Amino acid sequence: MKILVVGGGGREHALVWKLRQSPKVDQIFCAPGNAGISQIATCVNIPAGDVYGLLNFAQQQQIDLTVVGPEIPLTNGIVDIFEQAGLKIFGPTRAAAEIEGSKALAKEIMAKYNIPTARYGIFADAAQAKEYIKQYGAPCVVKADGLAAGKGVIVAMDEETALAAVDIIMAQRAFGQAGDKVVIEEYLQGEEVSVLAFVEGDTIIPMVASQDHKRVGDHDTGPNTGGMGAYAPAPLYTPELAEIVERDILQPTVKALAAEGRPYRGVLYAGLMITDAGPKVLEFNARFGDPETQPVLSLLETDLVDIIEAILEGRLASQPVTWKNGAAVCVVMAAQGYPGNYERGQEIKGLNNLPSGIEVFHAGTALKDGKIVTDGGRVLGVTAVGTDIADAIKKAYQGVAAIHFAGAHYRTDIGQKALEKLKGA
Template sequence: MRILVIGSGGREHALVWKLAASPRVTQIYCAPGNPGIAALAECVSIDASDIAALRQFALERQIDLTVVGPELPLMQGLADEFAAYGLKVFGPKQAAARIEGSKAFAKALMQKYNIPTAKFAVFEDIAAAMDCIRRWGAPVVVKADGLAAGKGVVVAQTVAEALDAVQTIMRDRAFGAAGNRVVIEEYMEGEEASVLAFTDGYTVVPMVAAQDHKRACDGDHGPNTGGMGAYAPAPVVTAAVRERVVREILQPVVDALRQEGCLYQGCLYAGLMITADGPKVVEFNARFGDPETQAVLPLLASDLVMIMEACVDGRLHEIDIAWADGAAVCVVAAAGGYPGPYRKGDVISGLAAAEAAGALIFHAGTAISDGKLVTSGGRVLGVTACAETIATAVDKAYRAINNINFANIHYRRDIAQRALTKARD
């Protein structure tokens, strides 16, 4: 099989790594890819949002399956375009991808089909949004409606902070057109978790539950990021909680989308809050999460190509999906200053020593300059370790990342602390 993976980050490196393990794969291409991916696939200099060029490449190389990593190509209709030319894509079509592309759409769908989520209101007018915040009080959550690279959400502890968030999103246009509307949500108490699932539009098979770490600094302080680390499995998602997530959230939303004329095929990401009343939806994503993928896929014991084909062909119910015992922990090494301004072009060293310590190194923001590996993004590397327990995996990941160096390297030192605390209690 010839496979095309679209994207250039750590998630895509993890996808390529897992796909390359399938004996059915003869060639993997990645557009545009990165230096880490280049060791496993042929990188192609086509931007992930250049749908026409990607389609032409897929036709010329007779690609059997295209796997879409980032959300933007899905929102732009890549799956629709490819399908029109008889090309198979693992990833939802444009109408179904609105589950991520518009938070207002997702909330309205959940409201219509009684899928548990926070109380919300949607506004296109700044004054009306501010009036709502004053009525509801704080803490309260303010979200840009559209895509904002995981950064368009403010969990405001005070009314003043929430009002500032509305101004930043709607007046200052910090996230561009994503801020044409805002969603105001009630604050939910609980512990967050991520449950990704494979689906063919009918059958839903959840993956091992994970937990992301959004804040930039230890102790969940600092600004929101795209994710500073993740681990799986997340103990907060017990067998009983997992069953409720499938029964009350994942299956109903896939059924709801289908009833609305949006057959969803691909990976569905449910960002959840595990509250005293049970799991509730924080957000949906229309693709694999980043960095959750770097912690979840190393635990997948089944052939990922087989699973993806079953999703695309509408026969997911025919296959069994197996998971390895143990745990995986991913620690993100970021550039100093991220998610704010950060430097690029700093030389990276120590990867061989980190791999020798037993870690998988997933490249996220790297490039080659003058023959040297250098930083080129905010999140530079994902250092993943697998072990029998979360505690052992944590130790292994940090022993590995201690070997890596570049100017102003920054990473959290408390990844998986919630799980470790639970284990001690």
């Protein structure tokens, strides 16, 4: 079969890598792809957001299955458009993807259906937003309502920062139209965990839980990023906790979306905070997470094409999904200046001299004069599978040490929370 993967980041490289392992697959295209993806698939120069350009390509090439990576084409209705044209595509419809496209909508659904989340207020007026902050005080979390590539969240530990965050989002328009409204939430104490699940109708099959590292600096310091690394499985996420999350969060959310006329099919990502009062939802995403996909898919034993076909054919309930033993760790190597302004075009060296067992998923790379160069903020996701978390961490950082480009920076503590959790167990 011929597959088209939409997107050009580390998540999409991991998807192409995993799909390529299926004996059912003859050819994979990726639009727009990147330098790493081009080594294992045919890259097509169509932006991920150009849904009609992608449709034309899929029709011309007689693509058997399209797999969507990023959120923008999903919220632009790519699934609806492909399905209307009679093409197979994996992902939620525009209406279902709005659970990610609008944080306000997600909050309203959670409130209506008693899905545990932080106390919140939604505001289209900056002055009212500031009054709410003054009323409830800090710490709090100020979020742009719309899509902001994982960066539209400002954690404010004091009132001054919170008030300034409203101006950054609503007046300075740091995240563009995403800042038409803000959601202000209470600050939740606890530890975060990412739970991705395959969803079809009432059937939910959770993947191994993972933990992302959002802040740019070690020990969760500095501004938020799209994610500086992840590991799976997360020891914090016990079988008992998994049962609670499925019963109180995942099942009710999927039922709520169906009740609201937004039936869900695809991958649902729940970003959770594990508080003393139990798990609470920080956010929902309507697709595979990045960088969580890199370690999670590294541990998936089942053919991903089999799972996707089962979802599209309405038989996920009878599809086995199995996972490898051990653990996987992904360390993101970023460009100098990220998550602010960063340089492009730095040559990347060492990619051909990696220790065995390391997969490097390209996020922001390009080919220039026959060389692989940096072409994004998050450049590479160096990923390793080990017998346990400690082994996977060691291998991943051995991979990082072998790679060089000017200005490269990365966190040195990816997975440390897991080690601490295991020591305390």
